[in-house]
Amino acid sequence: xxxxxxxxxxxxxxxxxxxxxxxxxxxxxxxxxxxxAKFSVIVVIGGVDGAGKGETINALxxxxxxxxxxxxxxAAPSDEERxxxxxxxxxxxLPAKGRVGIFFGSWYTDPILNRVFGETGKGAFEAALxxxxxxxxxxxxxxxxxxxxxxxxxxxxxxxxxxxxEKDPATSWRVTKAxxxxxxxxxxxxxxxxRALRETSTGEAPWFVIEGVDHRYRTLTAxxxxxxxxxxxxxAGPKPPPTPPPRxxxxxxxxxxxxxxxxxxxxxxxxxxxxxxxxxLNLLWxxxxxxxxxxxxxxxGWDAAGKxxxxxxxxxxxxxRDYHVISVAAPTDExxxxxxxxxxxxxxxxxxxxxxFDRSWYGRVLVERVEGFAREEEWRRxxxxxxxxxxxxxxxxxxxxxxxxxxxxDEQLRRFQGREQIAFKKYKITHEDYRNREKMHDYELAxxxxxxxxxxxxxxxxxxxxxxxxxxxxxxxxxxxxxxxKTL
Numbered sequence: 001x002x003x004x005x006x007x008x009x010x011x012x013x014x015x016x017x018x019x020x021x022x023x024x025x026x027x028x029x030x031x032x033x034x035x036x037a038k039f040s041v042i043v044v045i046g047g048v049d050g051a052g053k054g055e056t057i058n059a060l061x062x063x064x065x066x067x068x069x070x071x072x073x074x075a076a077p078s079d080e081e082r083x084x085x086x087x088x089x090x091x092x093x094l095p096a097k098g099r100v101g102i103f104f105g106s107w108y109t110d111p112i113l114n115r116v117f118g119e120t121g122k123g124a125f126e127a128a129l130x131x132x133x134x135x136x137x138x139x140x141x142x143x144x145x146x147x148x149x150x151x152x153x154x155x156x157x158x159x160x161x162x163x164x165x166e167k168d169p170a171t172s173w174r175v176t177k178a179x180x181x182x183x184x185x186x187x188x189x190x191x192x193x194x195r196a197l198r199e200t201s202t203g204e205a206p207w208f209v210i211e212g213v214d215h216r217y218r219t220l221t222a223x224x225x226x227x228x229x230x231x232x233x234x235x236a237g238p239k240p241p242p243t244p245p246p247r248x249x250x251x252x253x254x255x256x257x258x259x260x261x262x263x264x265x266x267x268x269x270x271x272x273x274x275x276x277x278x279x280x281l282n283l284l285w286x287x288x289x290x291x292x293x294x295x296x297x298x299x300x301g302w303d304a305a306g307k308x309x310x311x312x313x314x315x316x317x318x319x320x321r322d323y324h325v326i327s328v329a330a331p332t333d334e335x336x337x338x339x340x341x342x343x344x345x346x347x348x349x350x351x352x353x354x355x356x357f358d359r360s361w362y363g364r365v366l367v368e369r370v371e372g373f374a375r376e377e378e379w380r381r382x383x384x385x386x387x388x389x390x391x392x393x394x395x396x397x398x399x400x401x402x403x404x405x406x407x408x409x410d411e412q413l414r415r416f417q418g419r420e421q422i423a424f425k426k427y428k429i430t431h432e433d434y435r436n437r438e439k440m441h442d443y444e445l446a447x448x449x450x451x452x453x454x455x456x457x458x459x460x461x462x463x464x465x466x467x468x469x470x471x472x473x474x475x476x477x478x479x480x481x482x483x484x485x486k487t488l
Contacts, residue, residue: 009217016216023223024063030230031064031100037234039143040095040338043226044106047151048189049179050161051212052219056151057102059219060226070095074105083294083351085396086110087135091345096337097143107132108196115192116185125192129199131388138385140204142339145233148205149222150197151212155186161213254448256406261467270470277477278317284484285318289352293487294398296348297356297480300366300447301405302440303433304415305466306473307358310405313473314356314480323354328363340364340382341389348393361386365450370442383453394458399487401480402459404451405466409440 011019034041043060045053057071072093081089087107095101111128114120120128140146153161162183166175182189201207208225212218265273288295297314299307315323326347335343341361349355364382368374374382393400407415416433419425436443455461462479466472 009211010214011216011220013216016220019220023220023227026227026231027063027223028065030227030234031068033234034100034230035068035098038097039145039233040097041100041145041147041226041230042095042139043100043102044108044146044148045102045104045151046106046108046149046193047210047212048153048158049182050158050165050175051151051153052215053104053151053212054174055215056149056219056222057104060102060223063223064100068098069100069102071102071104074103074109080350083292084348085392085398087392088345088348091342094139094338094342096334098337107135108200112189112192112196116188125195126199129196131392132200133202134384134388136200136202136205138341138388139339141381144339145229146205147226147229148201148207149225150193150207150209151218152209153212155183157213158183158186254444255451255463256404256444256448259406259463259465261406261408261411261465263465263471264468265470265474267470270474273474274313274477277474277481278313280481281314281317281477281484284481284488285322285354287488288399288484289322291488292351294349294351295354295484295487296393296398296400297354298360298362298400298402299356299358299405300360300362300403301464301466302407302412302443303436304412304419304428305405305407306469307403307405309469310403310464310473310476311356311358313477318354322352323356324349325356325358328357328359341385344389348398361389362450362454366443366446369446370439383450386454387456390454390456390459397487399483400459401462401483402454403462403464403476403479404447405464405472407466409437411467412437 045057047053061069061071070093074089077086077089090103090107093101111120111125111132115122115125136146162175162179165171197207197209210218210221210225285295297311299311301307311325315325324347331340331343344357344361347355347357364374365379365386369379390400416429419429451461451463462476464472464475
């Protein structure tokens with residue numbers, strides 16, 4: 001892959017001076033069109049030390065409208081970043097639709113460096129590359145234009161470049177001990193990098209290798225590639241939706257049909273179990289927090305199934321500084337401008353904290369599916385996207401517990417009517433709640449498929465019989481404590 005970039009390509013000053021103004025103008029015009037488009041652009045920049053990556057970024061900043069252009073340079077993770085899954089720091093800065101984001105250093109940096117320095121084996125390296133492919137496919141499927149540039153220098157050219165930069169007092173600061181350390185391992189860097197590029201140069205997100213010897217050549221080449229890719233995407237317009245797969249016929253029995261909703265708990269037993277379970281939770285959480293772990297709780301279920309009441313029985317056992325309850329409603333304009341998982345990634349708390357989601361990312365395969373807010377190809381691919389997301393949480397050591405609270409239609413109606421009679425509960429009932437009852441069967445089929453396709457070993461669903469609130473709350477507290485013990 002790198003051989004084609006070792007041809008010592010150059011562009012004369014006369015040619016550069018003639019081409020640069022035209023390229024700048026065309027890029028600005030394309031960027032103006034991008035502002036009104038429904039996709040974002042991410043440019044991933046990697047390559048050999050001294051190959052001119054920074055200079056190319058500076059040129060793009062000079063040529064394009066900086067108001068719609070963001071650059072993020074990633075160095076070693078901070079303490080805040082290390083307390084969350086590795087992808088968190090990339091997700092939180094994804095550009096909104098209509099904007100360009102430059103990623104200087106990216107999700108490729110750590111896998112390549114860790115492999116070069118022997119901190120990970122071949123299997124872990126290959127697994128990291130497969131995860132990168134999944135992440136990039138997720139971005140591209142959501143509409144992102146992903147441009148990946150690798151700036152290359154031969155070993156001889158890199159040595160010459162580093163010495164030249166080091167010799168000039170104005171640029172000597174650019175050369176560090178780490179650069180020379182990496183240079184001594186040039187052959188291994190090349191082998192590992194080429195493997196990474198070959199495995200991740202996909203049809204949706206191909207790598208473009210740019211020779212970095214001549215600054216005029218690399219700058220014009222990068223600018224032209226960005227212009228060509230952006231113009232092609234703008235001219236193509238939206239993709240037609242694929243033909244949907246055939247729907248399941250009939251009226252199948254669901255997992256939820258198997259739950260025994262007659263389960264009950266007496267008042268006296270409930271009071272005893274509540275006090276015991278909350279005390280157990282408090283002690284366990286102290287240990288989990290001391291261990292530097294965090295927990296993510298997901299509450300899904302029918303309207304009026306008791307999600308809020310269950311959460312209010314968990315939080316008294318915690319320090320108010322240690323938890324954050326996220327009530328998920330319709331996405332804001334800021335959230336709509338990015339991948340639907342973005343708003344959940346950015347809410348992940350640091351180590352030693354609880355994040356409790358009252359509704360969650362499963363809205364993509366529930367309400368957005370049933371109500372038609374997501375296209376069929378969008379919610380169908382969401383199962384795999386969600387499983388990848390949750391896998392990253394659990395691999396990082398986060399205790400992820402997912403609850404589905406289930407009640408029957410009669411119990412739901414009784415609770416709706418009861419809320420209407422209590423002044424401080426009336427706000428919970430809206431016209432939408434009654435309208436959703438008309439689609440209970442559709443929602444149950446969607447929930448059944450959701451549970452089947454996201455019930456993984458590390459993030460299983462806890463199905464809660466919730467016709468009796470006392471039984472539901474105690475089951476939730478007990479399973480939460482059991483999972484925290486397993487985490488420890």
